[in-house]
Amino acid sequence: MSTSPQFDLIVIGSGPAGEKGAALAAYFGKKVALIEREPVLGGAAANTGTLPSKTLRETAVFLSGFKHRELSGLQLKLRDKVTVRDFMAREQLVTQTERARVMENMRRHGVNLYMGAASIVDANTVAVKPDRCPEARLDAGRILIATGSYPYRPAGFPFHDPRVYDSNTILMLHDIPPTMLVVGGGVIGCEYACIFAALGVEVTIVEKRDTLVGFLDDEVAAALRSRMEEAGIHILTGDGVTSVHDNGCLDVTFKSGLNQQFQTILISSGRCGNTEGLGLEKVGITVNDRGQIPVNEQFQTSVPNIYAAGDVIGNPALASTSMEQARLAMAHAFGIEQTFMDTNRKLYAYGIYTIPECSMVGETEEALIEKKIPYFAGKASYAQNARGQIIGDAQGFLKLLFHADDMRLLGVHFIGELATELVHVGLMALQMNATADLFVQACYNYPTLTEIYKYATYDAMGKRIAKQKLAASSSPPR
Secondary structure: OOOOEEEEEEOOOOOOOHHHHHHHHHHOOOOEEEOOOOOOOOHHHOOOOOOHHHHHHHHHHHHHHHOOOOOOOOOOOOOHHHHHHHHHHHHHHHHHHHHHHHHHHHHHHHOOOEEEEEEEEEEEOEEEOOOOOOOEEEEEEEEEEEEOEOOOOOOOOOOOOOOOOOOOHHHHOOOOOOEEEEEEOOOOHHHHHHHHHHHEEEEEEOOOOOOOOOOOOOHHHHHHHHHHHHOOOOEEEEEEEEEEEEEEEEEEOOOOOOOEOOEEEEEOOOEEEOOOOHHHHOOOOOOOOOOOOOOOOOOOOOEEEEEEOOHHOOOOOOOHHHHHHHHHHHHHOOOOOOHOOOHHOOOOEEEEEOOOOOEEOOOOHHHHHEEEEEEEEEEEEEHHOHHHHHHOOOOOOOEEEEEOOOEEEEEEEEEEEOOHHHHHHHHHHOOOOHHHHHHHHHOOOOOEEEHHHHHHHHHHHHHHHHHHOOOOOOOOOO
């Protein structure tokens, strides 16, 4: 007879997926254990990823005077010399607060915490091994793997050099460097490039693909690139690094033949699932070449009672999507039938905290063209919006995509200040299967940026009316 503690659910990892999965199951009366190998809770989101990078962004925006751009004629540059202490102080405070919040959330839900490295013994048993201590074993009917991810380190870069960082170690930066090469033009690479450019660093991005942030709508991606270049960021697309040598500075040779020197290199080449040492092979769960776990639509692994959610299963690998994946997984695991678990919740809004912000939800124009879905696109700019003029963002815009037949909303695409907040209006409309009427009939506060939804809708409706008139005028007389 087993003497191991008995649980309904064992969660491995305390990041966004682990925390929310554990909290949901506990809320519905399940006995839950959560295992965390690090000495603090919160995972990468609290400690090395989401919140730290976004806090650093806000610090950079504040210190650079970015939000005062048009209001008082200030340039996008530092008002005073910034020290690392200035740059990191707020990030450290936010990180500590988030760790405490996660701990309190687990305590409030009655989740049992175990600190140590977890490994799966069998489909219902997990071993916990604290440092320099004997292991303990826990049993449960369900297991949720939410171990997150770590930065991929491609071969050919001298990571032993203290001037070469990945997206975790960049938080240990000693000095603000005069020059920086960012290898990788995805979300993380572009976010950090904007942060350091705002702090006066001469930044170069090299990206092997032809565009930055590949999943963005092409028009938004092009606008982001233009804004980043205006901020002084040098962007090399369709290129890569062939060698790095220490010649006092870091001497970098690119595939294109270009040779440049940098004080610092940040490698942002994707992430790998934290699955090493979990013992997945014992139960027949295989991972891909990046250590990520394949799952089905219910987030089950190849072992039905073992679920996985968050970064450990791969894209989109956002804190927000990780939380929802874990909630959906636990709803399936325990048969929790709630309206909030509707499949429409698989509409995930993407937020990119560059300078300026970008955000999207739903279809892109490129996807609609590929799927041969007829549509009308409506645009409205911040420059024609009273609040946009007040805050001095003349280049931001919203693009809405509507089905040509019934004007049902299909996609929402923002670039500009508060884009990651404003996109949620569109997200809710998409979840309602709303049409253009929703935005036309709404009465928005004035002046607000949200009002831009009405005018982007008017633009799309105007194009539809113009097409209908053209079709009518070209029809043969009866």
